[in-house]
Amino acid sequence: MADTEVLSQKTVEMPAPTPNKPLVRRASIETINENLEQAKICKQEGNALYNDGQIKPAIRKYHQCLLHLRACQARYDMPQLGPGGLGLDKEVQDVVDKVQAECYNNLAACLLKQPKCDYNRVVQYSNKVLCLQPNNVKAMFRKAVAHYNMGNYRVAHTYLNDAVKMRKGPDSLMKKYLELCAEAESSSNKK
Numbered sequence: 079m080a081d082t083e084v085l086s087q088k089t090v091e092m093p094a095p096t097p098n099k100p101l102v103r104r105a106s107i108e109t110i111n112e113n114l115e116q117a118k119i120c121k122q123e124g125n126a127l128y129n130d131g132q133i134k135p136a137i138r139k140y141h142q143c144l145l146h147l148r149a150c151q152a153r154y155d156m157p158q159l160g161p162g163g164l165g166l167d168k169e170v171q172d173v174v175d176k177v178q179a180e181c182y183n184n185l186a187a188c189l190l191k192q193p194k195c196d197y198n199r200v201v202q203y204s205n206k207v208l209c210l211q212p213n214n215v216k217a218m219f220r221k222a223v224a225h226y227n228m229g230n231y232r233v234a235h236t237y238l239n240d241a242v243k244m245r246k247g248p249d250s251l252m253k254k255y256l257e258l259c260a261e262a263e264s265s266s267n268k269k
Contacts, residue, residue, distance in 0.1 A: 110150045110170060117146035117177055124184060137188045143181045147174050179210040179217075186220045200224035215244045219252065226255060231266065235259040 124139030186203040201224045207217035222237035238256050242248045
């Protein structure tokens, strides 16, 4: 009898689905703000892990952050949770875009630290950042580094020049990669 009571306490009564109102599990609904806050927390935890040199756990945290950000949009698009078709209000969307860009940029940085880096993925993540923030120097630089490591020296050189223009001058790492690209292009032209 005690087991039955415990089970009945855990059971959540759900409304019957109707043609215009689908069945919704109450336990799965989080507000947009809760998801946004969880996303920010995951990103901060990922940053701390990255700074401690724990790259794989940092990658997991950044992916969790992105899942929370996707949930913000998904929750809003559900008719019973918000007006459909209008999207998030501009202020919230701006925050979502900012956190998403930071997350993809951090993922690209993490991948570049991996012994077996997927440079195509670095380019993909950098492109996602650049779609949201076209003047993001770090994303442009990481994209250039990925292309350099894939042997696309001319492409890398172009993106490095773009990063230098965005930054209004090269830093030491940009100079290093510009020199490496020039050397690689020069040696490939001699062949």
